[in-house]
Amino acid sequence: MATEILSMESIRAGYGPNDVLHGTSLRVDSGEIVALLGGNGAGKTTTLGILAGTVAPRTGTVRWMGKDISRHSIADRLRQGLVLCPEGRRIFPRLSVEENLVAGTWIRDPKATPRKIREAYDRFPILGQRRGQLGGTLSGGEQQLLAIARALMSEPKLLMLDEPSLGLAPLVVERIFSILVEINACGTPVLLVEQNANQALKIAHRAYVLSTGTLVREGTGQELLASDEIRRAYLGGD
Amino acid sequence: MLETLVNGLSRGAIYALVALGYTMVYGILGMINFAHGEMFMLGMFASAFALGALGSAGLVSVGLTLPIAILVAMALSAGFGAMNERMAYRKLRGAHLLAPLTSAIGMSIVLQNFVMLSVTKGKKDFPQSVSAPLADTRWSIGPLNISALQVLILGSTFVLMIGLWFVIQRTRLGIALRAVAQDRTMASLCGMKVDHLITWAFMIGSALAAAAGTMVAMYQGVIRFDAGYTLGLKAFAAAVLGGIGNIPGAVLGGLLIGLAEDLTTSAVGADWKHTSSFALLILVLLLRPRGLLGERVADKV
Ligand SMILES: Nc1ncnc2c1ncn2[C@@H]1O[C@H](COP(=O)(O)OP(=O)(O)OP(=O)(O)O)[C@@H](O)[C@H]1O
Ligand SMILES: [Mg+2]
Numbered sequence: 001m002a003t004e005i006l007s008m009e010s011i012r013a014g015y016g017p018n019d020v021l022h023g024t025s026l027r028v029d030s031g032e033i034v035a036l037l038g039g040n041g042a043g044k045t046t047t048l049g050i051l052a053g054t055v056a057p058r059t060g061t062v063r064w065m066g067k068d069i070s071r072h073s074i075a076d077r078l079r080q081g082l083v084l085c086p087e088g089r090r091i092f093p094r095l096s097v098e099e100n101l102v103a104g105t106w107i108r109d110p111k112a113t114p115r116k117i118r119e120a121y122d123r124f125p126i127l128g129q130r131r132g133q134l135g136g137t138l139s140g141g142e143q144q145l146l147a148i149a150r151a152l153m154s155e156p157k158l159l160m161l162d163e164p165s166l167g168l169a170p171l172v173v174e175r176i177f178s179i180l181v182e183i184n185a186c187g188t189p190v191l192l193v194e195q196n197a198n199q200a201l202k203i204a205h206r207a208y209v210l211s212t213g214t215l216v217r218e219g220t221g222q223e224l225l226a227s228d229e230i231r232r233a234y235l236g237g238d
Numbered sequence: 239m240l241e242t243l244v245n246g247l248s249r250g251a252i253y254a255l256v257a258l259g260y261t262m263v264y265g266i267l268g269m270i271n272f273a274h275g276e277m278f279m280l281g282m283f284a285s286a287f288a289l290g291a292l293g294s295a296g297l298v299s300v301g302l303t304l305p306i307a308i309l310v311a312m313a314l315s316a317g318f319g320a321m322n323e324r325m326a327y328r329k330l331r332g333a334h335l336l337a338p339l340t341s342a343i344g345m346s347i348v349l350q351n352f353v354m355l356s357v358t359k360g361k362k363d364f365p366q367s368v369s370a371p372l373a374d375t376r377w378s379i380g381p382l383n384i385s386a387l388q389v390l391i392l393g394s395t396f397v398l399m400i401g402l403w404f405v406i407q408r409t410r411l412g413i414a415l416r417a418v419a420q421d422r423t424m425a426s427l428c429g430m431k432v433d434h435l436i437t438w439a440f441m442i443g444s445a446l447a448a449a450a451g452t453m454v455a456m457y458q459g460v461i462r463f464d465a466g467y468t469l470g471l472k473a474f475a476a477a478v479l480g481g482i483g484n485i486p487g488a489v490l491g492g493l494l495i496g497l498a499e500d501l502t503t504s505a506v507g508a509d510w511k512h513t514s515s516f517a518l519l520i521l522v523l524l525l526r527p528r529g530l531l532g533e534r535v536a537d538k539v
Contacts, residue, residue, distance in 0.1 A: 052427065075429040090424040092417050102410060103417045107429035110410060154428070 002029035004063075005189060006082070006158055011050055011060035020046045021213045023060070028158060033180065033190045035200040035221065038210035044193040045087055047210065048160050051191070052084035053077045078107050081157025085164065087193075089147040093136025097127055100135045100146055104153030113153075120149045141172035148179060159183060160191045165199065177203055201225045240382045242504045243497070248388050248457075250496020251395035255450035256473030257480070257488035258402060259319075259443025265483040266419040266439045269335070272342035273322050274447060275470020276349040277315040281448025282364070282461040283353055284311040289365040300368050307368075308394075308452050312445035318349070319444025320437050327440075328433060346466075353463040361460040369456035391453045398449055399489060402442065406485060415439060419483075447473075468512075475519045481532025490530055494518065 007027035014020040020043045028034050038044050049055030051062060053074040062070045069077060092100050101120055105113045121128030124145050130138060138146060144164055151159060161180070165173040173196065181203050184190050194200035201207055201221040209217040209224070217224065256278050263271040285307040292303045326341040375386035406412040417425040418435045426432050454469070455461045472495060480491025495515045502514035522530060 054423075054427070074426055075431065078427075078429040084427055086424065086427055090421055090427075092420045092424065094420055095413065095416060099413050099416075102413050103425070103428045103430075106410070106414060150428075 002031055004028070005030050005065055006051065006191070007063045008047070008050060008057075009061045009063070011047075011062070012058040013046060013050055013055055013060075014058070019058070019213060021050070021057075024210070024213065024215055025060075026208050026215065026218075028189050028191050030189055031184075031187070032205045033184050033192060033203055035197075035204035035207040036191065036193045036210060037195070037197045037200065037207060037224075039195070041212070042210045043213045044210055045162055048084055048086075048162050048191070048193055051077075051160060052082060054084075075107055078154055081155065083151050083154045083156035083159055085147050085151040085159065085161045087162035088166070089140075089143045089164075091135035091138065091143045091146055091150075093134065095135055096132050097135060097138070097146060098131045100150050101127075101153050104150035106154075108153070108155055116153055120152065124149055141168050141175070144168060144172070144176055145179075148176070148183075152183070156188055158189050158191060160193075162193045163195060164192070165194065165196045173199060198225070239504075241384075242500050244382065244384055244388060244392075246497035246500030247493060248391045248496070249500060250476075250493035251392055252450045252454055252492070253469075253473050253476045253496050254489045254492025255395055255398060256447045256469060257476040257492045258399075258485065259440075259447050260474050260477040261480070261482055261485060261488040262415075262439045262443045264477070265485075266415060266436055267327065269327070269338055270342075270474070270482075271322070271327075271440065271443070272339060273326060273346040273349065274443065275466030275473070276346050277319055277322075277444035277447040277466070278451040278454075278469055278473075279353065279461075279463065279466030280318055280349065281311040281315045281451030282455040282465060283357060283362075283463075284314040284448065285452040285455060286362065286364050286461060289368060293365060293367050298367055300371065304368050308449055311448040311452050315444040315448030315451075316441040319440040322444075323437050323440040328436070350463050350466070357463065359463065361462055364455040364459050364461050366459065369459060372456065387456060391457065394449065394453065398446060402446065402485070405442070411435075411438065472515060475516060478529055479519050479522050481529030484529070484531045484533065487529055487531035 004027050009025050010023045011021050011025070012019055012023055024047065036044055036047060046055055050057050053072060057070060061068050064077070064080060064082060092103060095103065098117065101117055102113060105116060121131070126142060127146055127149055130142065135143065135146060148164070164176050168176065177199055180190055180192065192200055192204065201224050204221040207219065207221055207224050208215050256274070259274050259277065260271060263269065288307040288310040289303055292306060297303050322342070322345050326345045327338045330338045330341060369387060372387040372390060373385050377384055406415065414425065414430050414435055415438060417428065418430060418432050422432050473492065476491035476495045477488045478491070479494060480487025480489070495518065498514050498518045499511040502511050526532070
């Protein structure tokens with residue numbers, strides 16, 4: 001029986017005078033991979049910002065395990081396990097791979113860091129090989145792996161990712177998505193923002209489609225993949 | 239000649255200690271801390287008072303009083319550094335660049351006047367209990383004649399620099415400071431309190447400046463409320479020479495300016511030493527606008 005772990009209810013938010021989100025609601029249940037799809041500027045990143053605490057909502061509530069966390073700081077939400085792997089990966093370019101991982105442990109007990117670093121290298125051997133190299137010298141795919149590994153260092157109870165496939169070669173994208181499935185299989189729910197809708201829907205249990213700040217569709221991954229209307233409007237029509 | 243080199247290196251080591259504070263704040267905030275020279279000056283006065291108090295309490299053993307005085311000075315300046323960050327910088331974050339610049343200059347004037355009015359507007363003697371015996375103890379190593387005070391200055395600067403290097407390169411705090419310097423948004427997504435870390439950068443830099451202040455005070459024997467002005471300028475020049483924002487650069491810049499001054503002094507006379515250090519700065523900036531070890535702007539942001 002899936003229970004709701006994260007929800008946002010009737011969120012209005014924006015920058016300056018204009019609203020980007022017009023009363024948006026969504027939820028993530030335990031064990032799920034949820035995809036949040038939508039075109040450029042639809043408000044996907046803003047939605048993740050509301051959940052992670054980087055953007056303050058104008059009205060509405062964010063609930064985490066039943067508790068209202070709308071006013072909690074980023075660090076508080078992180079400590080509770082709400083971890084965002086942001087758009088554009090944002091690897092610290094002049095920290096080494098290992099230091100980037102350590103940065104991810106900032107809110108956790110430092111005593112566990114060596115163990116967690118070993119686990120990260122077991123999971124992503126390429127990062128172990130590059131441990132001393134500066135983050136900025138990694139390839140795009142390696143940087144995305146590192147960004148995910150760094151997010152895992154924060155010990156997520158929900159992992160949110162903003163367009164992890166952006167700018168990566170198809171083979172690398174496949175690898176990233178299979179890693180997300182793996183992470184999910186270990187019990188961590190995933191909220192995945194993507195423009196690469198076809199791929200995302202294949203791994204998502206459920207998905208939302210966001211269009212200029214309004215959720216226009218919700219359904220299981222299969223339903224949305226099968227829907228002609230959605231295919232035409234958001235999935236590039238193939 | 240050898241002595242000139244040693245003098246230049248000791249002077250340069252002092253510049254380097256102060257330059258580190260400029261470069262750390264610039265690295266993390268992208269701004270110059272124009273009140274940084276005052277942290278050096280406050281360190282001078284703090285250690286003078288600490289030594290005075292310890293002396294009147296009957297403590298005279300140099301091995302004990304000096305470390306205490308330095309630590310007091312470092313702690314006090316660190317406190318003022320944090321205050322400076324809060325009052326002159328944090329409130330104005332996001333404002334036009336000239337706003338914090340102006341408020342920092344204001345802070346610098348306030349601190350100078352505070353010391354001038356509450357202590358003295360003339361010179362104050364630095365307690366001789368510590369410095370005199372150190373300056374009088376001289377060793378000859380081959381052709382080199384060096385005082386215990388110089389050894390102490392070179393030694394403790396070296397230790398402080400190694401300590402800073404260790405903190406920046408090998409501790410979680412250091413990783414967080416560098417993370418904030420490189421990508422503030424991502425640092426906060428890692429749960430780092432950006433404001434606190436910026437305060438830390440000010441505090442560490444101020445503490446190093448205070449240690450430098452104590453050593454210069456011992457060397458010169460007198461202190462003044464405006465001592466931070468010229469020295470702050472020199473150290474700032476050193477930071478820019480080495481490439482502002484770059485920690486090894488600050489050390490290199492400090493040592494080079496110190497050496498240039500003492501070489502000039504012995505070659506053409508002390509009147510020319512300020513000219514030579516700034517001439518060196520201009521020359522280097524003409525050839526390498528980012529300083530000797532400075533990064534290109536593109537790498538920085
Ligand atoms: N910091 C900001 N200040 C002002 N406007 C912003 C800011 N961030 C986003 N916006 C605007 O808000 C709208 C939604 O942006 P958002 O980044 O949430 O969209 P998105 O769905 O993530 O788009 P993309 O697919 O391009 O990443 C856009 O019109 C964007 O221009
Ligand atoms: Mg986006």
